[in-house]
């Protein structure tokens with residue numbers, strides 16, 4: 001059993017915190033599950049432990065161009081996936097979004113929707129981004145639904161830009177800009193240090 005993880009952001013269903021070395025075997029299993037990786041831009045292929053460790057070495061460096069969180073089930077504090085903002089440009093106020101709920105038992109239960117919203121809140125209010133971009137494969141209808149629900153808008157399609165199962169699909173580009181997003185609470189917390197996360201344990 002893991003000791004109590006550190007949490008940075010509390011939602012009602014999920015909590016987000018720094019990645020931990022102990023999560024590596026879990027992440028490694030998810031990233032070798034083709035049912036999970038079929039909708040990700042990491043290729044459908046075996047991923048070795050060595051490559052996985054190298055990936056961890058990079059994401060654990062507190063890089064200025066990438067911020068990475070473990071996603072936890074808020075109720076049990078079990079890790080269920082990870083999410084990130086990458087290609088961060090502070091000069092242009094832009095970055096890109098990524099998410100993987102690797103534990104399939106948590107799909108379709110609202111965990112992704114809340115995670116995406118909390119990450120937009122973090123991107124706009126902690127990183128001061130103006131615009132956040134994502135790419136999603138057109139057959140990933142579940143993800144498109146989540147992104148639209150949280151406030152992303154489709155800004156273009158790369159026609160036939162992705163192939164899987166010997167068929168071509170579009171890559172959909174979506175963005176969300178700061179003026180179109182209402183903070184879930186991070187803005188209040190950052191401006192008023194005395195205030196608490198609404199869903200933090202008391």
Ligand SMILES: CC(C)(COP(=O)(O)OP(=O)(O)OC[C@H]1O[C@@H](n2cnc3c(N)ncnc32)[C@H](O)[C@@H]1OP(=O)(O)O)[C@@H](O)C(=O)NCCC(=O)NCCS
Pocket residue numbers: 036039040081099100101102106107108109110111112113114135136137140141142143145146
């Ligand atoms: C995509 C992902 C983040 C979504 O998170 P989630 O927790 O499963 O999604 P939610 O439960 O918040 O919402 C899913 C919604 O899509 C709906 N949905 C599910 N399958 C669907 C489909 N094939 N077509 C249309 N809608 C679908 C669900 O019914 C739900 O809507 P509802 O709440 O109105 O019922 C998560 O499933 C995941 O990480 N998948 C694997 C990796 C991945 O695809 N990452 C994104 C790459 S761009």
